[in-house]
Amino acid sequence: MRSHGVANFPDPGTSGGIQLSPGSGVDPASPAFKAAQSQCKKLLPGGGPKGSPPAPSASDVRAALTWAQCVRKHGVPNFPDPSTSGATQGLVFRGVVFPVGPDFNPQSPGFKQAQSACGFGPSRGG
Numbered sequence: 001m002r003s004h005g006v007a008n009f010p011d012p013g014t015s016g017g018i019q020l021s022p023g024s025g026v027d028p029a030s031p032a033f034k035a036a037q038s039q040c041k042k043l044l045p046g047g048g049p050k051g052s053p054p055a056p057s058a059s060d061v062r063a064a065l066t067w068a069q070c071v072r073k074h075g076v077p078n079f080p081d082p083s084t085s086g087a088t089q090g091l092v093f094r095g096v097v098f099p100v101g102p103d104f105n106p107q108s109p110g111f112k113q114a115q116s117a118c119g120f121g122p123s124r125g126g
Helices: 031-043 058-073 109-118
Strands: 090-093 096-098 123-125
Touching: 058 090, 058 096, 058 109
Parallel strands: none
Antiparallel strands: 090 096, 090 123
């Protein structure tokens, strides 16, 4: 993607997925992104996604809800519950999206402290 014009395209995360974060300078709706995606999708396992990604499992949604409650309890009182209504941007974990706004800072001391207290968590994306 970077060699096809999307300079700030991130490396895959530990789960193998790509997470795009608002403010990264990567706009999935831009013509440059769409052109690069068209050129590069053949490099994805299986040739890339075939339609919508699979829905997260019920246990992943329950775990995400419990995690969001923990994050709120540990210093991020306005952290949202995970979305099950098809949100595609925000913090993502195992296909579950936490619809945070563009002003959310995953590097803030409060969120980092909550992540440490609550264990696993998502990465920024969409």
